[in-house]
Amino acid sequence: MKEIQHFFIRHFITAPISFGSWLILVLGASMNPIAATGLFIAIYFTGTFSIKQIQLSSNLKRFGMSRSEYNHIKGQISDAKLKIRKLNGLYGQVRSVQAFKQLHEMNNLSRRILNIVRTNPKKFYQVENFFYAHLDSAVELTSKYAMLVNQPLKDKDIRIALQNTRETLSDVNKQLEVDLRSALASDIEKLQMELDFVDVTLNRKKPLLEMKGDNTNERK
Structure with missing residues (x-):
């Protein structure tokens, strides 16, 4: 349940920022729409990845665990x-x-x-x-x-x-x-x-x- 919540939080934050950046690049800076779309994708995925790492670090600190043991347990849960x-x-x-x-x-x-x-x-x-x-x-x-x-x-x-x-x-x-x-x-x-x-x-x-x-x- 927490993972689903974190997923929506990541995309809820990143989506408007990425789309806003795209509008600024196309309308404000008159950038080529294709190039702006490429930057939009890069900003979107970089943003979601960065927020995911922050969320992961927060979980590790909360549980008092290292990244390796957290990943090991996560793998055991998947199995x-x-x-x-x-x-x-x-x-x-x-x-x-x-x-x-x-x-x-x-x-x-x-x-x-x-x-x-x-x-x-x-x-x-x-x-x-x-x-x-x-x-x-x-x-x-x-x-x-x-x-x-x-x-x-x-x-x-x-x-x-x-x-x-x-x-x-x-x-x-x-x-x-x-x-x-x-x-x-x-x-x-x-x-x-x-x-x-x-x-x-x-x-x-x-x-x-x-x-x-x-x-x-x-x-x-």
Whole structure:
């Protein structure tokens, strides 16, 4: 969401400046329209690139990250988006209600984790295993399950393999829940600290309020 906002801000700033420069060059300086258009394009792309770099530097400062680790995490997020898209494409290939529900839960958990890291890239370090292992396991096992369940043969070996895969996917699903808790852990801790602070503050003021109430009653 922040990237889309930054995109529109860049073009909202650069477009009128570039077009205004074009009008000045053509109408004010009587420059050839083709040459002026070339300068317009150069100003537009240079402006958007410069603003993008400023926005990137601002993000790096806000998150306390280097450019290389920010780009690395951004690449991991892009890879994860493709994997989740592949996971979404398997809905039509699973046959049982249980498998469909399991797939839905894994998709839901994966999207939530990804959105949290997109909002705050620092969270990546709390859920590295999600990006490096757990999401891969979910995609690979679900793909194999879909392949097996759609086979015309349903002998004992295939039934055993399907059962084992369902059980393993259940474990992967639980691990994704752990990953989501890890991603939210620092937020929950921060919220609890804020609640404790408010509680302490209110308790400090409470005796003063009671004393004022007592004085009022005495006057009556």
